[in-house]
Amino acid sequence: MSTWIPLWLPGETDHARAVDLLFAGLLVSAFLVLALLFFLLLRFAIHYRAGNANADRDHRVKKSWTIETAWTVATFVAFLALFFWGAKLYLDLYAPPKGAAVVYIVAKQWMWKAQHLGGQREINELHVPVGRAVRLIMSSQDVIHSFFIPAFRIKHDVLPGTSEELWFRPRKAGVFQLFCAEYCGTDHSRMTGRIVVMQEPAFERWLSRQDVTGTLAAQGGKLFRQFGCSGCHGNSAAVRAPPLEGLYGKPVPLSDGRIEIADERYIRDSILQPRKDVAAGYQPLMPSFEGKISEDELVALVAYIKSLAVAENKP
C-alpha cells in the first residue's frame, strides 16, 4: 500500500468506483476551465504588455451583453450537470439494500465500538464479509464523531442523542483504514481503526471464535426485563402499553395524526423521549430513559425489539 510517494488511494466498493468517476469528471472540467483561463490570461498579459506598442488595440470589444450571457449560461449548465451527477450518487448513500447485515457502532472519546447482531463485540476494528452489504447504525456517547472509511469513499457524522446510518458493500478482502473525521478532542487523531474485510468462510470462523454471551437481541431481552420494560409492554402486563411484537418496519399512527415508520431511530427515540411521538390510542405514561441507560444497552434493546418483529414475521 505504501509507495514512497502515494498519489492515489484505490476505491474498493462499487460506490467508491462511481465516486472516483465523478472525481474524474470534476477534475477534467476543472482542468479545462483552468487551462483555458490560464492560457488567455498569459496570452493577453504578454501580448498586450505595455512594452509591446505594435499589438493591435483597435476594435476593442464593447458590447458585452452577448458575451456575458454566453459565459454565464455555459457555466451554469456545466454546474447543473455536476450537481445532478453528485446528487444521484449521494442519494444512493441513503438507500441501503434490503437485507443488509446490521452492525451497531457506538463512538466515544476516543474509540469505536462495534456490536454484531450475534453479540460479538470489537473495539477499533470492524470485521465484515466480502460482497455483502453492511448497514451501520451509529450513535455517540459524548461528542460528535465522524465515521470515515477513505477506501470506500464514505463518511458520516456520529451524533450523541440520535442514531445515524451508513452502508457499504466491500468488493474485495483486505484491511482498510478507519478514521474519525470530526474533531472530538485530545486524541482525535488516535481515534482510528481498521475495517477487516474477509471471505465469507473466514468471517464465519471469526464470528464463531468470539467470546459471546448470547446474541445482541438476547442481551437486549435481558435488559428488557431488567429495566422493567416488560412490566408494561409484556403480554400479561397490567398497564396498557403498545405491544412491540411485529412493530419494527411498520407504520405507526401517532396520537397527533402523523404516521411514522418504526425504524431504529424511532425505537431509540421512543425509549429516550417517549412523549415526543406517542402511539395513537395510548396515554403518554412512559418515563424517559434518557441518562438512565448507556449507549451499549440502548443498542441491545433496539436489537431486541427489532428481533420481536422478525419472530412475528416467521410463522
Next chain:
Amino acid sequence: MSGKNYLTVKYSLRSWFFTTDHKRVAILYFAGITLFFFIGGAAATMIRLELATPQGDLVSSDVYNRLFTMHGVIMVWFFLIPSIPATLGNFIVPLMIGARDLAFPRLNITSWYLFMAGGLTTLYAVFVGGIDTGWTFYTPFSTMYSNSHVVLAVTGVFIAGFSSILTGLNFIVTIHRLRAPGLTWYRLPLFLWSLYATSVILVLATPVLAMTLLLVALDRFAGIGIFDPARGGDPLLFQHLFWFYSHPAVYIMILPGMGVVSELVAVYSRKAVFGYKFVAWSAIAIAVVGFFVWGHHMFVSGQSVFAGLMFSFMSFVVAVPSAIKVFNWTATLHKGWVSFDAPMLYALAFIGLFTIGGLTGLFLACLAYDVYVTDTYFVVAHFHYIMVGGMVTAYFGGMHYWWPKITGRMYPEYWARAAAILIFFGFNMTFFPQFILGILGMPRRYHTYPPEFQVWHVMSSVGASVLAVAYLLPLFYLGWSLFFGRRAPANPWRATGLEWQTPSPPPEHNFEEPPVVTREPYHYTITGEAVPQNA
C-alpha cells in the same frame, strides 16, 4: 507639497488614540491587524513544524489542538474579516466617493477599540491556557466536554463582532448618503460595490453569530443544555446557526479582495473593467445567494437529504457570479496596456489562485464527492486557496497599490516584485500538496497521522517556511520605505479614481475642495491615458 497632511497635522498620542479621522483609524487597524496576522502565522508555523513527522513529537496533542484553534480563531476574526474593509476600506472609501470622512467618525474609532478589546480578550484566553475546540466551536464538545477557556475566547469573538457590525453599518450609510455630486451608483468604482456587498453581510450575518456564541457561553456557564442532546438540545441547530454566519463570512473575506483586484486590473491594463455592471452586480449576487448555502458544510452531519440537495444546488449557483468576475477580469486585459508592477503581480496571482480555490469549491459543492473529502485536507487546501491565495494576496496587492497614498512614500519596486513572486511560489508549495493529502483521505485536525502521508506533509512544511519568509519581506521593505522611500506624487499610477486626485498623503479632510464627478470610473483613452473621474 503645500500645507499639512493628515499625518503631520498633529503629533500627540492623544491625537491618534482619540482620532476620528478615518485615515488614522485605518492606520490603527493596520497596526492591530498586522500584529494578529503574525501571531496567527506563528501558530501556523508551529503546526507545520509538528506535521513534518507522523508522530506527535514537537508538542502534545492538547497543545496541537490549541495551536490550530488559535490559528483559526485569530486568522478568521482578527485578520481576515477586518483586513481589507477595516484598513484599506476605512482609508479609501471616503476618498473614493469624495467625502470628508465616513458618515459616523466616532463609531469608526469605537469599532477599533471594540476590535482591540475582542482581540486582546482572545489573546488573554490563549495565554491563560488556550482553547481546544477548533474555530468552529462545535457543540456539545465546546459546551460540555472541553476543559479550556471557551467562554473567554467566545467573549473575545463576540466583542469583535460588534466592531464588524459598526464598520459595515458605517460603510453602508456612507456609500448611500455621502457620495460626491455626480457620483451615481454606476459611476462607483468596483471596490465600493464589493465593500457595499460585504457590509450588507457584516450587518446581517454577524448578529446571528453573536447570539449563537452568547448561547454557547450561557450553556457552558449555566449548564442549560441548549445545544446538548443529553439535556434535550440539538447540536445540529448550533451548526446551522454557526454556518449561517460563517459561510457568508467567507464572502466577507473574499468580496473585498475581488474589489481590490478589479481596481488593480483596470489601472495596470490602462483599460476600463470589462462588463462593469456584471462585475458590480455579481458582488451583490454573491452576498445575497451566499446567505443560502450554509448547509454545504453539513452534508455528512445528519441534516435531511432534501436540505443537502438544496444547499448543494445553491452552492453551484453561488459559484456562477464568481466565475463571471474571473472571466471579466481576464477579458479586461484584452487589448490593454498591461504592465507588471508589484500590485498587478498580486492581482494576477489572485486570479489564478482564486480560480483554483473556486474550482475545488465545486468538488465540495458536489454532494457525493463532498462526502468523501469533507473534513479532510482537501477542504483545508481549498479554503486556504480562497482565504490566503485569494484574500491575503489581494490584501497585499491593495496595500502596495495604495501605499503611496497612505504613507506618501513609494516602496522599492524590485523588492516588492520579488516578494510577490516568492509568496506565489511559497503558497503553492504549502497548499497544493494538501489537495493530494485530501484526495488520499487524510483527515484534518490530526496531530499524528499514518506514515504514508509524510512525503506530502514534508513538502507542505517546506513550502510553509518559504511562505513565512516571503510574508516577512514586506514588513522590512515597506518599513524601510517609510523613512527612505521616494516621495510619492499625488497620482503615481496615473489612475482615474478620486482618491488619486488629492495629494499623497491626503490633507486632514481629504480634499482641498469637494470634487464633482463627471464620468464613469476607469476612463482610459485608447493609448492608455487616464482621465480622472472629476475631470
Next chain:
Amino acid sequence: MPEAHPAFQFVDLRQQHDVAQLGMWVFLATEVLFFGGLILAYSAYRIGYPEGFAEAARHTKIVIGASNTAILLTSSFLVAWAVLIVRLREGRIAALLLWGAAALGVIFLVLKGVEYSEEYREHLIPGLNFALDGPNAGAIKLFFAFYFVATGLHAVHVAVGIVVLVVIGIRARQDAYSDRYHSPITVAGLYWHFVDIVWIFLFALIYLPGRAP
C-alpha cells in the same frame, strides 16, 4: 437660541438627517437578525417539544406580561407624539412626553423585576435554582433558558432606551430641536418603537402558548 450646524463631514443638515435615519434603520436590521437568531432557536425547540413549551408557558405570569405590553405600547405612543410635536417647536411638551415614556419604561422594568423574583421563588431559573420535576422538565428548562435570555436582552435594550429618552428629553426642553433639525429625537423614536415591537413578538412567544382553551 443657537442655530444647528451640520457636523464637518456633511454638506448640510438635510444630509446629516438622512444619514442618521439610515444609520438607525441599518442598526435595527442588525437587531432584527440578533433577536431573529434567538427566536429561530426557540421555534426549533417549540416544534420539537410542543407539550413541554406549552406547559412551561403556563408557568409565566400573563397578567404582568399583558400589563407590560400595554405599558410599552402606551410609551411608544407618547414618543410618536413627541416626535411630531417637537417639530412645532413645542419643546416643553415634547420633553414631558419623552420623560413620560421613560417613566413607563421604568415601570416596565420594575414589573419585570417582580416577575423575575416570583420565578426565582418558584425555582424556575435554569443554572441558578431550577427545580421542576416531571416528564417535561427538560423542555421547560429550555423554555425558561430562552425566556431569560430573550427578556434579559430586551430589558437591556429598554434600559438603554430609557437613558436615551431622558437625555433627548432634556435637549428638547432646551429647545434644541426644530422643524429643520430633529434627527436625534426621530432616531431615538425609531429605536424605542423597535424595542416595543420586539416585545410584542416576545409576548406572543412567551406568554401565549398553551393558554388557548
